Amino acid sequence: MERRNYSQVTEFILLGFSTDPIVQVLLFHIFLVLYMTTVAGNLLLIVAVTSDQRLHNSMYIFLANLSFLDIGFTSFTIPKMLINFLREKKSISYAGCFLQMYGFLLLGETECVLLAFMAYDRYIMKTTVCVRMIGASWFTGGVISSVVIYFLYQLQYCELTTVDHFFCEAPSLMKLSCSDSTVLKIVKIVGSFILLLLPISSIFYSYSHIILTVLKIWSSRYKAFSTCISHLIIVILFYGSAIIIYIKHEHSGHLSYKLLSLFYTTVTPMLNPIIYSLRNKDVRGAIKHAWRFEVISNPHVLGSV
Structure with a gap:
């Protein structure tokens, strides 16, 4: 097969999940609802934290930044996917492909550290x-x-x-490359260790101490334990799926690969x-307070609902 330099490539074709028009319309509505829910939920948290002085502590500052990252890197992927659901080509x-990759990697890797x-x-x-710590997360990402x-830009396709x-x-584009990607594979392995394996090990270490402490406390231990388990489930879904994708990229293109990508x-x-x-x-109290303040300041809000 003839090789040509990346600079000669004008576009990439994204196959997505299905070529069936009916399935694509159905997926469009499903992912539109998921995206709107994601943006709305994370925006609510950001508004709550920024508008209530009681939430201006380290935990909620971290959470507001997490919400900002979630809105950002989902916005680099889902809107384009929604557009493609409705397009024949x-x-x-x-340029759009590399911009999408860079935005997704920057915000996603920053979230891994955060x-x-x-x-x-x-x-x-x-x-x-x-x-x-937030600055260090952004710097590392x-x-x-x-x-x-x-290194991806240096590859030939x-x-x-x-x-x-x-x-x-990144793993999907590496699969298309005709040139030697050994250096990029090494960079990817080192990056996966720094951004995925080290953070999840650190998180498990921290939560193991929390869970052991909670088990020794009889009062309200069920609520605290359930909260820890909920957090760990999210961590496992996020890091676990990313570890599989970025360490075992040889399976890129399989349906299971795409489904795993959906988790993060x-x-x-x-x-x-x-x-x-x-x-x-x-x-919840901060959100209610912000809503009441908005209604008092702008009575026409109620009339527009």
């Missing part, structure tokens, strides 16, 4: 320490995502530019505000 320009820091938020008393994108996925993801692109961003925040009475 499901294409994305080569979640690890959040597991230790009970030890953080000063807001300045929290802000530094920015550096690693830039390195990955740089075959005439075949069909991506068997619903968005441009769609499912966990939608569940994060529910599991981490919206069940919290302080957050």
Whole structure:
């Protein structure tokens, strides 16, 4: 097969989930609802934290940043997927593909580090320490995502530019490459260790101490234990699916690969505000307070509902 340089490639074709028009329309409505739910839930949390002084502590600052990241990296993937559900030609320009990958990697990798820091938020008393950790998360995500994108951009691609996925993801593009990707594979393994294996090990270590402590306390231990389990389930879904995708990329294109990708692109961003925040009475109280203030300040809000 003839090889051509990436600079000559004008677009990639995203195969998505199905070529059946009826299935695509159904998927469009399903993912539209999921996306709107994700954005609404995370925006509610951000509004609650920014509008209520009682929530200006390390835990809620972390959660507001988590919500911002969830809105961001889902917005790099789902809207394009929704558009392609309604288009006959499901294409994305080569510049758009790399922009999508960079945005997704930057925000997703930043979230990987942030979640690890959040597991230790009970030890953080000063807001300045929290802000530094958030800055460190962004810095780490920015550096690693830039390195990955740089090496991806150096690859050459075959005439075949069909991506068997619903968005441009690094392992899927590596599969299309005709050139030697050994260096990129090493970068990917090192990055996966730093961003996935180290954080999830750190989180499990932290939660093991929390669970052991909770089991020794008789009062309200069921509620605390159920909260820890809920958090761990989300962590396992997010990191577990990402570990499988980014360490065993050889299976990219399989339906199971696409379904696994949905966990960290769609499912966990939608569940994060529910599991981490919206069940919290302080957050619910802040949302109600913000809503009452909006109604008092703008009485026409009620009339528009």
